[in-house]
Amino acid sequence: MTRRDSLYRRLLTWLLLPLLALGGLMVLQAWMDARRTADRAYDRLLEAATLAIAEQVQWQEQRLWLDLPPAALEMLATDAEERVFYALYDAQGRFVTGNAELPGDPREVGERADGLLYRDIVWRDLALRQGVRRAHLEDWRQRERFEVRVAHTREGRERLAAELLRGNLAYILTMAALAVVILLLAIRAALAPLTRLRRAIRARDPRTLAPLALSLPRELAELRETLNDLLARMRRVRANQERFIGDASHQLRTPLAGLSARAELALRQDDPARWREALEAMHTTSVRTSRLAIQLLSLTRLDNPEYRPELASLDLNALARQAVRAHWNACHRDAVDLGVEASPSPVTIEGLDWQLEEALGNLIDNARRYGARHITVRTHASPPTLEVEDDGPGIPAERRLLMLRPFHRGSDDPDGSGLGLAIVDGIARTHDARLALEDGDDGRGLRVVLRFPGDTP
Amino acid sequence: MRLGVATLLLWLCTAPLAAAQDLHYPARPQPNQATGQLVIHGALDLVHVRPLLAAFHRRYPGIELTYRNLDTLPLHERFLAAPDEVDVLISSAMPWQYRLANDGHAQPLDAAVAAAWPDWARWRQELFAFTFEPVVMVVRRELIDRFGRPESHADLLTLLQRHGTALAGRVVTYDPSRSGAGYTYAIEESRLSPRYWDLVAALGQAEASLVDTTGEMLAGLAEGRYWLGYNLLGSYAHRVVERDPALEMVIPDDYALVTQRLALIPRRAPHPRSARRFLEYLIGLEGQRVIAEQTALGAIHPALDGPGTADRLRATHGEALRPLALGPGLLATLDDLKRQALLARWRREFSRGGEAGE
Numbered sequence: 001m002t003r004r005d006s007l008y009r010r011l012l013t014w015l016l017l018p019l020l021a022l023g024g025l026m027v028l029q030a031w032m033d034a035r036r037t038a039d040r041a042y043d044r045l046l047e048a049a050t051l052a053i054a055e056q057v058q059w060q061e062q063r064l065w066l067d068l069p070p071a072a073l074e075m076l077a078t079d080a081e082e083r084v085f086y087a088l089y090d091a092q093g094r095f096v097t098g099n100a101e102l103p104g105d106p107r108e109v110g111e112r113a114d115g116l117l118y119r120d121i122v123w124r125d126l127a128l129r130q131g132v133r134r135a136h137l138e139d140w141r142q143r144e145r146f147e148v149r150v151a152h153t154r155e156g157r158e159r160l161a162a163e164l165l166r167g168n169l170a171y172i173l174t175m176a177a178l179a180v181v182i183l184l185l186a187i188r189a190a191l192a193p194l195t196r197l198r199r200a201i202r203a204r205d206p207r208t209l210a211p212l213a214l215s216l217p218r219e220l221a222e223l224r225e226t227l228n229d230l231l232a233r234m235r236r237v238r239a240n241q242e243r244f245i246g247d248a249s250h251q252l253r254t255p256l257a258g259l260s261a262r263a264e265l266a267l268r269q270d271d272p273a274r275w276r277e278a279l280e281a282m283h284t285t286s287v288r289t290s291r292l293a294i295q296l297l298s299l300t301r302l303d304n305p306e307y308r309p310e311l312a313s314l315d316l317n318a319l320a321r322q323a324v325r326a327h328w329n330a331c332h333r334d335a336v337d338l339g340v341e342a343s344p345s346p347v348t349i350e351g352l353d354w355q356l357e358e359a360l361g362n363l364i365d366n367a368r369r370y371g372a373r374h375i376t377v378r379t380h381a382s383p384p385t386l387e388v389e390d391d392g393p394g395i396p397a398e399r400r401l402l403m404l405r406p407f408h409r410g411s412d413d414p415d416g417s418g419l420g421l422a423i424v425d426g427i428a429r430t431h432d433a434r435l436a437l438e439d440g441d442d443g444r445g446l447r448v449v450l451r452f453p454g455d456t457p
Numbered sequence: 458m459r460l461g462v463a464t465l466l467l468w469l470c471t472a473p474l475a476a477a478q479d480l481h482y483p484a485r486p487q488p489n490q491a492t493g494q495l496v497i498h499g500a501l502d503l504v505h506v507r508p509l510l511a512a513f514h515r516r517y518p519g520i521e522l523t524y525r526n527l528d529t530l531p532l533h534e535r536f537l538a539a540p541d542e543v544d545v546l547i548s549s550a551m552p553w554q555y556r557l558a559n560d561g562h563a564q565p566l567d568a569a570v571a572a573a574w575p576d577w578a579r580w581r582q583e584l585f586a587f588t589f590e591p592v593v594m595v596v597r598r599e600l601i602d603r604f605g606r607p608e609s610h611a612d613l614l615t616l617l618q619r620h621g622t623a624l625a626g627r628v629v630t631y632d633p634s635r636s637g638a639g640y641t642y643a644i645e646e647s648r649l650s651p652r653y654w655d656l657v658a659a660l661g662q663a664e665a666s667l668v669d670t671t672g673e674m675l676a677g678l679a680e681g682r683y684w685l686g687y688n689l690l691g692s693y694a695h696r697v698v699e700r701d702p703a704l705e706m707v708i709p710d711d712y713a714l715v716t717q718r719l720a721l722i723p724r725r726a727p728h729p730r731s732a733r734r735f736l737e738y739l740i741g742l743e744g745q746r747v748i749a750e751q752t753a754l755g756a757i758h759p760a761l762d763g764p765g766t767a768d769r770l771r772a773t774h775g776e777a778l779r780p781l782a783l784g785p786g787l788l789a790t791l792d793d794l795k796r797q798a799l800l801a802r803w804r805r806e807f808s809r810g811g812e813a814g815e
Contacts, residue, residue: 068795070648070786077785081581083559084785097794099556126561 007194011187016180023176030172034164038157039129042078043118046131049076050116050148053086054135059142064088064096072150080156083126091145102149105132120154127154193220201227209235248296255289295419298358302426309352309430316347316356316386316452320377323360327368331375336368341378349384349452351431356386359427362420363388363448372445384452391445400437424448478503482514484521492519495731498536499547500529501718505692508751513738520731529553529637536562541725544732547718549590549690550637552787554719558584559788563721566733570741578717578757580783586717587739588748589755589767591691591778592642594707595675595698600627600684601705609711610656613687617659625664629674630687632667634800638716639669642688644790644799645714645781654806660687661807678704690716695753708774715780718754 052072058065066088076084087098095101105117115134120127130151137144193216200214211228259282266278324340331338360377367375372390379386395403404425421437428435428450436449480503486492499506503526514522527535529550536546540562548554557563563583571582578586594613596606604620607613617624631639646653666683668674674686675697686694691706698706720739722732738744745758749765762768771778781787789795 065798066792066794067798068789068792070789073785073788074782083561084788085559086788097792099559099788099791124561 008187008191011190012183015183015187019176019179019183023172026172027169030168031161031165034161034168035157037164038161039118041160042129042157043131045076045078046118046129046150046152047116047133049073049086049150050131050133053088053148053150054133054146057088057135057137057146057148059137059139059144064090064144064146066097068097076150076152078156080159082152082155083128085123085128085151087149089147089149093147096146098149100151102130102151104147104149105130109134121151123151128152129154129157193217197224209238251292251296252289255285255292259285259289292419295423299419299423299426302355302423302430309355311350311352311431313348314351314353314356316349316379316384317342319353319356319360320379320386323357323364324377326357327361327364331364331368334368336372337374338364339374339376341376343379343381345381347379347381347384349431349454351452355427355430359424359450360386360388362424366420367392367446384454386450386452387447389440389445389447391440394440394444394446395437397439403437404435421448424450478526480507480510480522480524480526482510482522485518487518490519491517491731491734493731494521494728495523495545495735496543496727497522497524497545497547497735498527498532498543499524499545500527500532500549501547502526502693504696505752505754509739509744509747512743512747513735516738516743517731517734520734533557536723540723541727543723544726544728545720545722545735547720549716549718551716551719551781551783552641552790554584554721555580555783555785555787556791558721559785562724564724564726564729566722566736568733568737570737573759574740575757575759577780577783584719584721584783585736585740586719586783587745587757588692588718589757589770589780590716590718591708591755591770591774592688592714592716593691593694594709595678595686595689595694596705596707597678597681597684598703598705599681600624606705606707607685608707609709610650610652611711613685613709614652614656614659617656617663621659621663624684626666627682627684628660628663628665628687629668629677629683629685630660630665632669633803635667636669638671638690639688640796640800641716641781641790642714643803644795645779647799647802649712649779654802657803657806658809661809688714692753692755708770708777710774710777712779713774713777715778717757717780717783719783 049072052069052075053066056067056069056072058067068086073084073086076082076086085098085100085102087100087102088096089104090096093104100123102123103121105119107117107119109115109117117132117134119130121130122128123130128151130149133148135146135148137146197212197214197216197220200212204212209231211231212224214224216224262278262282262285266275269275320340320342324338328338364375364377367388367390370390370392372392374391376389377387378389403421405422425435431450431452433450433452436451438447438449439445440447484492484494497510506524506526510522510524514520529548532546532548533550533553536543536557546554546557558580565582566585567582571579571585574585594607603623604616605612607616617628631642633639633643643653643657646656665687666677668677671690671693674683674689675694677683678686679697679701681703691708694706698704720736722729722736726732740758742758742760745756745761748754749756749761749763753765755767755770756765757767759768
């Protein structure tokens with residue numbers, strides 16, 4: 001676990017980012033609200049000013065006449081000292097009087113009774129808020145229409161908006177700070193059991209495989225159960241290993257003790273014929289013992305989970321034929337009929353030839369030793385399969401699984417080590433192949449099947 | 458509209474001499490001193506502006522200083538025609554100066570003195586009032602001896618109503634239709650009190666002479682042609698009255714208008730650094746002290762309270778002083794229709810008084 005990739009940081013990032021985005025949205029919203037509020041407040045000034053001006057508009061000397069009230073302009077300038085503009089236009093849109101030729105408002109007044117329109121404009125590089133009042137003279141005969149346009153700069157509005165925003169911002173920031181603090185505490189609290197678990201694991205005696213007994217939240221309890229499962233498996237593996245070592249030492253001790261006894265017995269005698277006899281017996285025993293030692297070694301190697309050999313492409317047909325050739329002599333001596341039934345097409349798999357040869361050798365050897373008369377090595381193309389079938393006594397279905405254990409023998413044959421099928425099983429696992437023990441063709445004998453993964457077309 | 462403004466712009470009062478007068482101070486660069494150029498256009502008589510400029514030049518000898526004294530109308534029009542020609546614009550035509558600033562022709566002055574300047578004497582940081590000039594009456598001894606000294610507008614009204622015939626032709630004031638200053642005062646006074654119209658009628662009754670400038674009024678008063686001048690610019694009257702024992706200056710004690718010179722730095726000023734230096738000097742303690750001690754313009758710096766300052770004037774006439782508000786109300790003064798309406802009323806009232814007197 002590097003520093004960059006930490007659960008704490010992940011949680012923090014994925015909670016803080018949306019929180020920040022949300023906060024940003026709130027600030028934006030607050031800003032727009034503040035602007036709208038300020039505009040609403042200040043638009044009242046535009047309304048009052050246009051009204052004050054409109055009330056002074058008269059019909060005089062055949063034209064619109066305005067006696068501009070200075071107060072109307074003064075009310076447009078607040079403490080912020082806004083720039084102020086006004087203009088009076090007649091019904092035809094002609095400028096009557098004013099200090100600026102302000103643009104008109106293209107919108108219609110619509111249903112609003114007061115006939116007022118507000119909008120933001122940019123006029124001569126000045127950002128202005130403009131109010132336009134459309135009215136008409138309230139004379140008995142003259143009902144001439146006119147338009148009062150006033151505008152001022154936005155300083156006062158911006159000041160008010162900024163003030164409102166500051167208030168809201170303080171609130172939002174306080175909330176954000178609180179949220180962040182709560183978030184930090186919450187994440188810390190949520191991750192506390194993880195720390196407890198880590199401490200519990202670290203504090204353990206490295207040799208013990210006892211399960212972890214630690215109350216944890218559900219998600220971590222699953223992890224704890226998984227760990228406990230793993231520990232249980234490790235306990236079983238270790239028990240297996242201990243039994244295997246015990247068995248192996250027992251297996252090796254017996255022939256060695258036999259050898260030693262035989263040699264001692266022979267040494268007490270003077271007859272060379274007896275010596276020879278003893279030597280021959282000792283030779284047989286030592287051959288068997290060395291074979292046993294070799295098998296034990298290869299089984300240990302196969303059982304090593306770290307062992308990952310480089311697999312190469314090979315043809316099962318060629319392998320089967322090769323095995324049959326190698327064992328034909330031995331079988332022929334025992335009058336066993338050894339044959340091969342190869343698939344018509346080549347059966348190519350990824351594998352280790354020497355291991356598969358050993359597996360075949362073990363199977364053929366086993367079959368021969370347990371009294372088969374016919375042994376057939378068979379290959380199938382789809383799925384890639386290697387079988388060895390014999391017509392020997394077979395193994396009862398309920399005992400087949402036991403046979404895969406090391407040192408478990410089907411009979412009390414002194415020659416067998418009880419490792420053959422265990423080795424085949426190990427080899428199968430190395431190749432990711434499935435090992436199956438089945439009945440022979442007509443319910444007799446035994447068929448050992450190795451199904452390899454993949455599918456050769 | 459423009460034509461109306463042009464007619465309105467006859468602010469001849471502030472410059473008795475029509476010809477443009479220039480002052481030039483060549484640069485005398487000194488080590489470690491600011492250098493540059495500065496062009497000032499002002500409607501401010503040389504007699505007032507000379508000590509101000511001389512003191513500034515002593516302070517910054519490296520700045521080459523050109524001052525053009527213009528009437529308010531040519532000043533305004535010249536600026537609109539060439540807004541990038543001048544660094545500081547000084548004028549007593551408050552509505553016009555205000556309008557220039559309102560339209561965005563001025564640039565703000567970011568300086569400590571500007572921020573400390575009294576709120577009532579500035580607009581944004583763009584427009585600064587730096588003088589305090591009451592509008593006064595000037596009376597001759599003859600009038601005081603015969604009718605007593607009028608101390609207020611009410612006194613004046615009573616005097617005119619009672620002795621209108623005796624004073625026929627002896628009273629002088631601005632013609633609001635020809636003088637911008639006269640028009641500005643008329644509009645302000647009409648806002649202050651409806652009795653102003655009675656005063657106009659009384660002036661008409663007394664067959665008051667209508668002239669264009671304070672200078673003309675002062676000349677007539679000094680000669681003895683007039684016994685009473687109404688609405689003279691105090692800063693100009695002060696100097697004449699001081700030297701002429703036959704004249705007395707009256708600051709009315711019911712209300713007295715106060716006008717102020719407004720200075721601004723145009724947005725497109727060619728030498729903005731020098732302009733800012735000058736304006737800071739003008740509203741700073743140094744410049745204001747020169748105004749208080751060497752001119753009759755009236756200094757308004759809050760730290761000054763000796764003779765020749767607004768504070769001193771307030772101490773004596775505090776309640777009566779009515780400075781023209783530096784605000785958008787000034788824009789109303791410039792409204793064309795409003796001007797026509799006011800002048801029509803003024804003429805009507807003036808001639809009504811005349812008819813009544815006959």
